[in-house]
Amino acid sequence: MTVTHNKSICLEVRGVSRSFGTKEVLRNITLQVGRHEIFGFLGPSGSGKTTLVKMIAGIDEATAGEIELLGTRLPHLPMMGRIGYMAQSDALYTELSAKENLEFFGMLFGLRGEKLYNRMRYSMELVGLSEHLKQPVASFSGGMKRRLSLAIALLHEPEVLILDEPTVGIDPVLRQSIWSELHELSRQGTTIIVTTHVMDEADKCHRLGMIREGRLIAAGTPADLKRETGSATIEEAFLYYGGARQ
Numbered sequence: 192m193t194v195t196h197n198k199s200i201c202l203e204v205r206g207v208s209r210s211f212g213t214k215e216v217l218r219n220i221t222l223q224v225g226r227h228e229i230f231g232f233l234g235p236s237g238s239g240k241t242t243l244v245k246m247i248a249g250i251d252e253a254t255a256g257e258i259e260l261l262g263t264r265l266p267h268l269p270m271m272g273r274i275g276y277m278a279q280s281d282a283l284y285t286e287l288s289a290k291e292n293l294e295f296f297g298m299l300f301g302l303r304g305e306k307l308y309n310r311m312r313y314s315m316e317l318v319g320l321s322e323h324l325k326q327p328v329a330s331f332s333g334g335m336k337r338r339l340s341l342a343i344a345l346l347h348e349p350e351v352l353i354l355d356e357p358t359v360g361i362d363p364v365l366r367q368s369i370w371s372e373l374h375e376l377s378r379q380g381t382t383i384i385v386t387t388h389v390m391d392e393a394d395k396c397h398r399l400g401m402i403r404e405g406r407l408i409a410a411g412t413p414a415d416l417k418r419e420t421g422s423a424t425i426e427e428a429f430l431y432y433g434g435a436r437q
């Protein structure tokens with residue numbers, strides 16, 4: 192275990208590669224994310240975003256390089272209590288109600304009694320599901336399942352939120368309110384790492400890492416990335432860094 196002395200850094204990724212058999216999916220990724228930052232990984236389908244955030248969440252291991260989160264070298268099991276991870280595919284008990292799912296995951300994180308119920312109320316309100324607490328998850332739409340997964344990731348007030356495509360299938364109004372709450376959480380000190388392939392969401396991040404074919408092709412604030420490439424939009428900037436436009 193290595194200890195990072197710079198307390199303003201939440202995440203350090205150093206020379207990370209990941210292969211599956213002979214297929215190299217991520218190549219030599221190096222980046223830092225500061226505490227309180229909303230950092231977005233932007234890239235097309237199959238570019239390696241999920242593979243990278245799984246390693247940042249400590250549930251997969253790099254083939255080369257190292258990752259430190261909150262000053263601790265990953266993977267490190269006790270770190271799970273400080274992370275809220277929302278996977279791309281929902282890990283929910285569909286035969287149970289939303290409330291029972293929240294109670295189960297809450298208890299895994301050591302939440303009980305009034306604290307658990309206050310957190311359940313907050314999280315379910317945030318994702319607009321308060322009315323559906325008692326409903327079996329099997330009857331939820333895809334978007335509702337995503338929202339419940341997000342509520343579960345938030346439940347234990349994690350220091351770091353790692354969200355893999357959190358707003359897929361969620362309507363624009365709710366998406367907007369989820370993003371404003373993510374900004375509020377970041378103001379309160381939470382670090383948020385999010386993947387997206389939606390360009391207007393990328394614009395809402397403080398900084399972005401653009402990923403293409405397993406490589407980090409650019410990193411910076413949305414404004415810097417646009418300015419440096421003379422682009423009007425993040426999409427144009429992405430195309431520029433990806434070599435499609437000169």
Ligand SMILES: Nc1ncnc2c1ncn2[C@@H]1O[C@H](COP(=O)(O)OP(=O)(O)OP(=O)(O)O)[C@@H](O)[C@H]1O
Pocket residue numbers: 211214216234235236237238239240241242243279388
């Ligand atoms: N367990 C695995 N075994 C083999 N190949 C894998 C495995 N997991 C991911 N890959 C491959 O790694 C590449 C990157 O996948 P990944 O899911 O990280 O991309 P992504 O950017 O998250 O895409 P999407 O937005 O579609 O989820 C893909 O080519 C995928 O097929």
